[in-house]
Amino acid sequence: MGSVTFDVLTTAAILFVVSTGLMVILGVMKLLNFAHGAFLTTGGYVAYMAGLAGVSPWLSIPLASILGFLFGLVVERIVIRPLYQRPLDAILATWGLGIVISQVFALTFGRGVQFAPSPLSGTVDFLGVEYSAYRLAIAAIAILLAFALIGLLSLTRFGLNARAVIVNEDLARGLGIDSTKVRSLTFGLGAGLACAAGALITPLLSVDPNMGLPWLVNSFMLVLVSGVSFPSLLFASLVLGGTQVLVSTYVSPILGGMTIVVLAALILRLNPKGFSRA
Amino acid sequence: MNDAILSVRDLNSGYGSASVLRNISLDIKKGEILTILGKNGMGKSTLLNTLMGFVSPFSGKVMLNDKDVTDIKPHLMARSGVAHTPQENTLFPDLTVEDNLRLGVTSDRLFQQRISTIETIFPRIIERLKQRAGTLSGGEQKMLLMSRGLVAQPQLMFIDEVSEGLQPAMVDRMAEVLIRARDELGISVLLVEQNLDFALSVANRFMILKLGEFIEQGVVDDRTSAEHLSAHLAI
Amino acid sequence: MPDTNITVSRTHRAALIGCLIGLCVVAVAPFTLDIYLTNILIRTLLLAAVVMTVDILWGYTGILTFGQSAFFGIGAYACGLVFTHYGFGPGWAFAALAIALGVAAIVAAATGWLAFFHGSSPIYASIITLALPIVLTQVIYSGGSFTGSSSGLSGFPTYFWDLKVWFWIAGGFLVLTTTAGWLLVRSDFGRVLIAIRENEDRSAYLGIPVSRIKTILMVFAAMVASAAGFAYAAFSNVVAPELVGFQLGTELLIWTALGGRATLLGPVFAAIGIDTMSSWLSGAMPFLWKLLTGVGFVVVIVALPRGLAPLLTALWHRFWPKSNSMFTEVKITQAPASRMLRASFGDTPPLRIEHLSRRYGSLKVLSDVNLVGHGTELLGVIGPNGAGKTTLMRCISDGKERTDGSIHINNVEIGRCSPQRVVGLGVGRSFQNTSLFDTLTVAECLKLARYRLDGAKLFDRVDTVALPQPALDILKATGLDQKLSNETRNLSHGMKRGLELAMVLATEPSVLLLDEPTAGLTRPERMAIGEVLTRLTRDFGLCIILIEHDLDFVRAISNRVVVLHQGAILMEGTVEEVVASDLVKAVYAGHHEEEVA
Structure with missing residues (x-):
């Protein structure tokens, strides 16, 4: 029983970490980034290569976020910016980008599965339960990340500008905010977060050219259900991720695999606003 | 060279195929308040939106300090020293009063320096810095709006119907603030209004906009007949 | 025919x-x-x-x-x-x-x-x-x-x-x-x-x-x-x-995009070409081939959103110029005098609004609005910005909009009906911006407006469209009847307005909602629209609800005016009564008391 509780909490944490990058981009740019899965994969390969190079696994996470940020800036300039007026086309273009990225990895590293070293191995005794140390660490990181992102949005000038663009882009522009720059930085931030998340979860799993794909749809669903708000994303991860763990544990793992998708689709059908301001 | 801060020549503008403004020309000098009077739907807001760069003009020219700013990006217009207070959706209701004010300037350092000037003009706003802007009363929201324009220390302000929905006492207060901004800070103002008494109490000159064209203009002085002008403004 | x-x-x-x-x-x-x-x-x-x-x-x-x-x-x-x-x-x-x-x-x-x-x-x-x-x-x-x-x-x-x-x-x-x-x-x-x-x-x-x-x-x-x-x-x-x-699902999309969306044959040939090529090449260079299609896809989406087919057809038309006889001339006929006349001259008022309110969260946009619109009546709705005029239109035309109250159209409660059902009850709504269908011709737009009543052929085109008399009048008055095969994006603004109105009338409404129908029009165009509206109420018994800023225009055509202010009806009367009212003057001049927060 105790370990199921931890499963629920750590799964929610992983889902939250994996979805933040997507939410940042959706919130500011109103763009659903289909390359999100490929960005996760990129983070995974960064962790793998860092491991090969003998870099500390802890360092691979910030390294992935920096590379992701720079990569995001380039992608925004070349692919995303021409498509601001065509949101459905932007979705398709990011999907095509995802294909390109995963094929580049397939060409470089082959189709096979690679492993990245874990910064923490083994289990620890926490509140009377033996549990994976690294999963607990991810939960802690998720909480820190939530605070850091809320802090970034509510305490910094960039956060203020971003919030202004989210709510009313025209008014923000009229006050001297360069919304193009805000969008560009946001895409970089979203890509950076996604890469970091990929590096973070890779030690739990493994990395292959399509590693990010299974996460893609689940994070879409979580983000659509939670609207643009980190607390509500945390809540959605907990509710939907928790249900997924319970269904997988007590009913069937395969049904568990589709829990988030089905639940989120029904929630959105009944209340198109989802959990936002619920 | 002429001494106008802003000069507009033969501006034609509108949305898509709809022509809203026809052959608009005007000049605003330094330290002058020019009021544009007209009923709803006559093109007043479209004029300000075109000058700010939100709407692309069909033809014509807009010069700011002798620099061509026709169809400029709005944020560049704002950074060239123009503060725009639109008529609707003017504040970020879910942000605090302080954040709304911070958005008036481009850096937080400048904000700290200038906040004191607001204190002398609208102390009530400074008292409520931590409150959400959406919870302010209608009058306080207008004060916040003016404050946000003033912290930018602009050389030119575009003000769209700031007196709408205000009590007479508040309207007088706004008039006082505008006159101070002009006389003490040298700010020029393009004031779009329907409230004739208010507009004439602050403006140096007036222009009347009807169906997208200027039909009358003049200097505000003792002989300006409010009775005559109100014919264009009565509902 | x-x-x-x-x-x-x-x-x-x-x-x-x-x-x-x-x-x-x-x-x-x-x-x-x-x-x-x-x-x-x-x-x-x-x-x-x-x-x-x-x-x-x-x-x-x-x-x-x-x-x-x-x-x-x-x-x-x-x-x-x-x-x-x-x-x-x-x-x-x-x-x-x-x-x-x-x-x-x-x-x-x-x-x-x-x-x-x-x-x-x-x-x-x-x-x-x-x-x-x-x-x-x-x-x-x-x-x-x-x-x-x-x-x-x-x-x-x-x-x-x-x-x-x-x-x-x-x-x-x-x-x-x-x-x-x-x-x-x-x-x-x-x-x-x-x-x-x-x-x-x-x-x-x-x-x-x-x-x-x-x-x-x-x-x-x-x-x-x-x-x-x-x-x-x-x-x-x-x-x-x-x-x-869904990998295969997205591949289908990619082929469609590459071939050229909305060309039908383009995607079919793209699918045949690309899938055959992949089967051939994937043996020799599996990943590279997928990489190249991925890159091609992104490039096409960004730079050539219409795909490759239009390039080929453009080349084709350089050698075989496009013949203009592709469009069959569409004829306009008169629809049988219908419900439009029958319902509206009856005893029951076409529009009855009782205790209507609309709230967004704690913000009250409309509160307790009561209004009856009679046949043969043109009701002007005026009020300062933000008074709730457009929200009122929205509540009448979409059952899901209002928070409280009831709306009857021809004695039928609209309940929570979606807009297309409300149209069926007899409400026609024109929009503030001319939101037409850019690539369709005038005749196609008119057919579209008749879809609810006349349906549409699945595999064929008809070359006639039957319209009720008032719609025909507008087409004639604006000269649109001479431009039936023009694409709507090439029309002047005045004609777009005219077409918009003709389309709404083609749905044969008994209640017509018009949101600033004369915005952006020249004076003669305004006069023409005014005349048409007068005829609609007098001869066809329509109930028209009109939002308009130009009081001179309203004065010329309206029998009764309602003044909305802060979501409530402030006053009702003739234009003269409203204009003379000190209360209304105060509202417009901004001298009314601000509500104490």
Whole structure:
């Protein structure tokens, strides 16, 4: 029983970490980034290569976020910016980008599965339960990340500008905010977060050219259900991720695999606003 | 060279195929308040939106300090020293009063320096810095709006119907603030209004906009007949 | 007009010729191809038929679907499961095909219910179509030995016909479905699909049941895809979860985009070309080939959003200039005097609003509005900005808008009806911005407005459109009757306004809602519109609710004016009474007391 509780909490944490990058981009740019899965994969390969190079696994996470940020800036300039007026086309273009990225990895590293070293191995005794140390660490990181992102949005000038663009882009522009720059930085931030998340979860799993794909749809669903708000994303991860763990544990793992998708689709059908301001 | 801060020549503008403004020309000098009077739907807001760069003009020219700013990006217009207070959706209701004010300037350092000037003009706003802007009363929201324009220390302000929905006492207060901004800070103002008494109490000159064209203009002085002008403004 | 029924239309003749040429090519081709290529092409031709349905859904109707592979897979699995577990033979084959079509139809209908409803966003609908193949794949995984789980089913009994026969089946299926699709998108109904893509909201307000049309289209597209999947499974003797998966679903989209969306033939040829090439090249350089298609896809989306087909047709038209006789001249006739006249002169008022209120959170936009609109009455609604005028229009035309109160149209409560139902009750609404359908012609727009009353031909075009008298008057007054085959984006602003009004009148409303119909018009144009509105109330008994800032205009045509202020009715009376009122003056001058917060 105790370990199921931890499963629920750590799964929610992983889902939250994996979805933040997507939410940042959706919130500011109103763009659903289909390359999100490929960005996760990129983070995974960064962790793998860092491991090969003998870099500390802890360092691979910030390294992935920096590379992701720079990569995001380039992608925004070349692919995303021409498509601001065509949101459905932007979705398709990011999907095509995802294909390109995963094929580049397939060409470089082959189709096979690679492993990245874990910064923490083994289990620890926490509140009377033996549990994976690294999963607990991810939960802690998720909480820190939530605070850091809320802090970034509510305490910094960039956060203020971003919030202004989210709510009313025209008014923000009229006050001297360069919304193009805000969008560009946001895409970089979203890509950076996604890469970091990929590096973070890779030690739990493994990395292959399509590693990010299974996460893609689940994070879409979580983000659509939670609207643009980190607390509500945390809540959605907990509710939907928790249900997924319970269904997988007590009913069937395969049904568990589709829990988030089905639940989120029904929630959105009944209340198109989802959990936002619920 | 002429001494106008802003000069507009033969501006034609509108949305898509709809022509809203026809052959608009005007000049605003330094330290002058020019009021544009007209009923709803006559093109007043479209004029300000075109000058700010939100709407692309069909033809014509807009010069700011002798620099061509026709169809400029709005944020560049704002950074060239123009503060725009639109008529609707003017504040970020879910942000605090302080954040709304911070958005008036481009850096937080400048904000700290200038906040004191607001204190002398609208102390009530400074008292409520931590409150959400959406919870302010209608009058306080207008004060916040003016404050946000003033912290930018602009050389030119575009003000769209700031007196709408205000009590007479508040309207007088706004008039006082505008006159101070002009006389003490040298700010020029393009004031779009329907409230004739208010507009004439602050403006140096007036222009009347009807169906997208200027039909009358003049200097505000003792002989300006409010009775005559109100014919264009009565509902 | 009488000769139209005798001669076959140009479109039909072209379709017939194209179809015959296609069938001939299919009949001859297997004799010239080697076995390897024939094998590949059978799969490719079947997938091309699925791509054709993707183009109708996405290219023409604007539904970005990632899930068309799910229906292909359903057909394949219906074949595999029945032949493996139940039996084989002509009877079983027909039963399996029926199951394939039936299950695909049911799943498509359920998906449509989830994805399409008034107010659903296109992104949400796309995500639902993305979720569908993922969920189905999980279902197959959970089927254990029944579905063969991740390895699928193979080696089940099937008809081991000669490759040529399978090629003829696949090719014949493609040619016939594509011909049907080609006729569909060129029919009057095809124009309805384009209208939905270009402006879904506006279509709903013309009484077009957008969600139902999308769902039905989805069902038929699913059945075509399912039949293709069925044939593929029967031919290849293998079914696997990949046939359902969303990887294949997105590949279908990529082919559509590369070929050129909304060209129908472009995607079909792109599918044939690219899929054949991949089968060839993926042996030699598997990843590189996928990488190149990925790059090509991104480049096409960013730089050539209409795909490659338009480039080719442009080249074609350089040598064979486009003939102008493509558009058949449409004639306008008069619709029989109808409900429009009958209902409106009766005793019951066409519009009755009781205790209407609308709140957004704690913000009250309308509170306790009571209003009766009589036939033959033009009711002006005025008030300062933010008084709730447009919200009032919205509440009358969409049952889901109001928070409280009731609205009766011709004595029928509108309940929570969606806009297209409210149109059916007799409400016509024109919008503040001229939101027309850019690529459609004037005549096509008018047909669109008649869809609710007259329907639309599925595989054909009619060359007449019957309109009620007032709509005819407007067309004549604005000169639009001379511009029926012009695309609406080339019209002047005044004509657009006129067309907008004519379209709303073509739906034969008894209550007409007009939001600033004269904005942006010149003085003579305003006068013309004013005259038309007067006639509408006097001669046709319409009840018109008019939002207008220009009081001179209102004064000239209106019998009664309502002043809205802060969401409540401040005053009601003639224009003269309202103008003389000190209260109203105060509101407009901004001298009224601010509400104490």
